Amino acid sequence: MFNLPVQTKYSLAPLLILILSIILTLTEPMSSDLLAYDRSQLNDFQWWRLITGHFLHTNSAHLLLNTAGLTLLWALHGQYYYMSRYLLIFMLLCLGTSGGLYVFAPQMQWYVGLSGVLHGLFVIGAYFDIQNKFKTGWILLMGVWLKVIHEQIFGASEDVAQLIAANVAIDAHLFGTITGSSIILYYFVVNRIQNKREQND
Numbered sequence: 005m006f007n008l009p010v011q012t013k014y015s016l017a018p019l020l021i022l023i024l025s026i027i028l029t030l031t032e033p034m035s036s037d038l039l040a041y042d043r044s045q046l047n048d049f050q051w052w053r054l055i056t057g058h059f060l061h062t063n064s065a066h067l068l069l070n071t072a073g074l075t076l077l078w079a080l081h082g083q084y085y086y087m088s089r090y091l092l093i094f095m096l097l098c099l100g101t102s103g104g105l106y107v108f109a110p111q112m113q114w115y116v117g118l119s120g121v122l123h124g125l126f127v128i129g130a131y132f133d134i135q136n137k138f139k140t141g142w143i144l145l146m147g148v149w150l151k152v153i154h155e156q157i158f159g160a161s162e163d164v165a166q167l168i169a170a171n172v173a174i175d176a177h178l179f180g181t182i183t184g185s186s187i188i189l190y191y192f193v194v195n196r197i198q199n200k201r202e203q204n205d
Contacts, residue, residue, distance in 0.1 A: 009082035017090035018078045022071060025059045025118070029067050036060055041102055041115040054102035055095060060116035066168035070118040077122060081129030093187060097124035100183025101176050109175040117168075120176030123148060124184030131188035135195075152181045 009015060028035040041057030042050075061067040085093070101120035105112045126148045133141025152174075160172030 008079055013086050014082045017087045018074055028059050029061055043113045055098045057116050058098045058118050058121050062168050073122045077125050084132040097121040097180055097183050101180040104179025115173050120180030123177045123180040127181055127184030128188055152178050
């Protein structure tokens with residue numbers, strides 16, 4: 005039987021993110037004016053937008069899609085995160101995704117949504133599956149990278165673009181995946197160092 009990680013220590017962080025996203029959706033368009041990833045405003049040192057833009061959505065369908073993704077990842081991998089770890093990783097993914105857009109995708113003037121961060125969470129969850137000897141982790145890890153590469157070559161789904169009433173930010177998916185991969189590389193190196201120390205003790 006599949007046991008969901010419903011304990012507060014595993015579920016509170018994604019729940020808070022979901023609640024904040026809903027509140028900000030209800031306060032549109034003011035929330036987007038103040039908080040969206042907006043390149044011109046970032047150039048004026050409104051750096052909080054690197055994080056806050058990920059909590060916003062173009063419409064209700066966009067919010068529902070990202071809510072479904074957040075919920076699915078919680079169901080698959082929520083047991084790997086205590087609240088502090090989840091929030092730290094989430095913020096790093098926000099910064100990595102937005103930072104990647106700012107530096108390497110100057111054509112992206114405006115962006116909202118969780119999809120880039122969700123791609124990063126997918127990568128990290130797959131790594132934790134691998135660490136726990138679940139072979140499906142390798143399938144998930146390769147699958148997300150194949151999806152991102154396919155998007156970079158062939159573009160995003162037109163159906164999704166119509167649903168969310170905006171262009172699908174495939175570069176956000178790319179930078180979220182790269183940031184997630186960087187985080188798992190850090191975990192991999194730290195684990196190797198710890199294992200060597202234990203062997204030498």
